[in-house]
Amino acid sequence: MESTFNELGDKASVLDFDPKSADVGGGVEDIYGEDTATEDQLVTPWTYSVASGYSLLRDPQYNKGLAFTEKERDTHYLRGLLPPATCSQQLQEKKLMNNIRQYQVPLQKYMALTELQERNERLFYKLLIDNVEELLPIVYTPTVGEACQKFGSIFRRPQGLYISLKEKGKVLEVLKNWPERTVQVIVVTDGERILGLGDLGCQGMGIPVGKLALYTALGGVRPSACLPITIDVGTNNKQLLEDEFYIGLRQKRTTGKEYADLLDEFMSAVKQNYGEKVLIQFEDFANHNAFQLLEKYRRTHLVFNDDIQGTAAVVLAGVVAALRLVGGSLSEHKFLFLGAGEAGTGIAELIALEISKKTKTPVEETRKKIWLVDSKGLIVSSRKDSLQQFKKPWAHEHEPIDNLLDAVKAIKPTVLIGSSGVGRTFTKEVIEAVSSFNEKPLILALSNPTSQSECTAEEAYTWSKGRAIFASGSPFDPVEYNGKVYVPGQVIQI
CATH class of the missing domain: 3.40.50.720 (NAD(P)-binding Rossmann-like Domain)
Structure with missing residues (x-):
């Protein structure tokens, strides 16, 4: 795994791609040799564009920061957009770990790592892989519990998909808004039983995001194949409903037929959009739904419940x-x-x-x-x-x-x-x-x-x-x- 990420830190085939001479409509091979754009891209939301210049530096999937070489800076119109020095991925990692260790509060470390993931994805995973014992309690438990409790206050940039009751009847359209076509693993929660903290509603998104970071760092699943999803049907947490910074639906949790219909639509849309082989992991659903959902879909979908x-x-x-x-x-x-x-x-x-x-x-x-x-x-x-x-x-x-x-x-x-x-x-x-x-x-x-x-x-x-x-x-x-x-x-x- 380390050699893979070292290689990604030094080069990526998509970054050797000249946007001026490219036939984007014909598809482009990504860094894993997979075709990420096909003939139907003109009629789907997955239109592929190759970032360059200023936009490249704000694309977490391909941004390398100061690790861009002199040649890459010329090829991708980065001259003047970066300081003149070049910095290896190893030196970037050393600097960031020094910075993270300065924080005394675990939630501050969590926020620093989240910001890195949103800015430079490959460096985030290199950092996590090389320092897994130190950073695992920050990226996941126990720190992720506090992060979920305060998710509205620390929310900066959305990660994953939020499917609420507002999207009922349009779930397939929402899935198509996700930029990655080839999704292999979905971790989904409805936020009703987050760790031992109870109903955190929409703020439970920290759990699918953190869990899928482990899929990549510990399991080798590429980040673009992972999709965190939160199903928002409201929350019975009075404190959250009264919190001005809460980011979810401000209503009591929906149950019964309306809940079941939304889950049915979601499961059907996932299979239609990503195929039968996509793995759906149910995460932190309350008991009364967890057993029922697993039994209902285990014969028609590739599913498992992490908690069970x-x-x-x-x-x-x-x-x-x-x-x-x-x-x-x-x-x-x-x-x-x-x-x-x-x-x-x-x-x-x-x-x-x-x-x-x-x-x-x-x-x-x-x-x-x-x-x-x-x-x-x-x-x-x-x-x-x-x-x-x-x-x-x-x-x-x-x-x-x-x-x-x-x-x-x-x-x-x-x-x-x-x-x-x-x-x-x-x-x-x-x-x-x-x-x-x-x-x-x-x-x-x-x-x-x-x-x-x-x-x-x-x-x-x-x-x-x-x-x-x-x-x-x-x-x-x-x-x-x-x-x-x-x-x-x-x-x-x-």
Whole structure:
């Protein structure tokens, strides 16, 4: 990946293109060798033009700033528009990292990186790839949570597509307004359940933007193939509705048929515009919509829900890896979840399926090793009639228990997993209890951002007397306890 971006920093075939002699209508090959303009461009919004001069310096996809060579400055009419010095991409990266490290407030770093992405896309990704451990908590969790909360106030330049109820009946036209024709991945949210922060409405756009930055930096998907989208159907967040800087629809969140019709139109338009192979990732939808949308479209579109499926895959991998420290096979452990929403039930189901696969036991049986606690207490069979459909498989035979501590004492789990979105719910008493019958309790506090984590790394290590195997959704610094330094793991971001 590094060599690719070094190469992009030094040259790009589109920048060796002479706009005066070009036959733009015949198409032009981009830096990936793909035809980005075809014969139908005269009747579609995707008319391709090659930027030069002043406009080139304001095109984030091709702008290189001071990295433009002397030859490129002559070819693309940049003489006088840049200072005379040339600067390598490596030196640009060094300068920017020095600048970013001067900021003390994470949100300031986030804004600086956003400004860079809007100005010089290739330098942004080079910076992120080379400094991923340092910058990942800025580009995504936990900082992106604060960015979403304050999105209206820090909003400068739109990224991605906003599809609101105003565009109902015209969604395909809106998709055609996006300048890139070849889109491979769409991350879409309706903003109703952003991290553990609740309904942030239109301001949830920070999540698809941040997630797709990771698709490029960590997955190698080219930026032009990624499309962040926010479906704006209003918000029930009173504070946002009263905020003069809020950028979304000022109305209560629409539900029912009107909501379903807009999503139907969106899904149909996506397939019509980008083909059947485009991946649609549902991100941070509330429980009552997330499961329904996944079930509705999984047979007609290439879709997955990150909160239900993506989180589950990574957490299962983390649990399996931890078994080397904890000991025993997956089927020998007992799991207790705090949180029975998309993440909790998704993780639980994948663990049950994995145990079923390894032991050749029906999944209905392996589910009995997994217990879930929601806001009303332990999920048990006597509550089955009042449970949402996705919780019912976890309603086992047991007397009712209305709090986590008593559930821990009764179930005696070897693995405690938090996906509740409620901070500090793994109390000292809870961690001491789970540590009392486990030599090495596995504790996963997955909720984001950091303020919503069920416990901190320091609390887990201190209250377990250094015996816990701990991982979290948001990153925590290493902890020193009794002269030993513990480095917490980071499992997944919920």
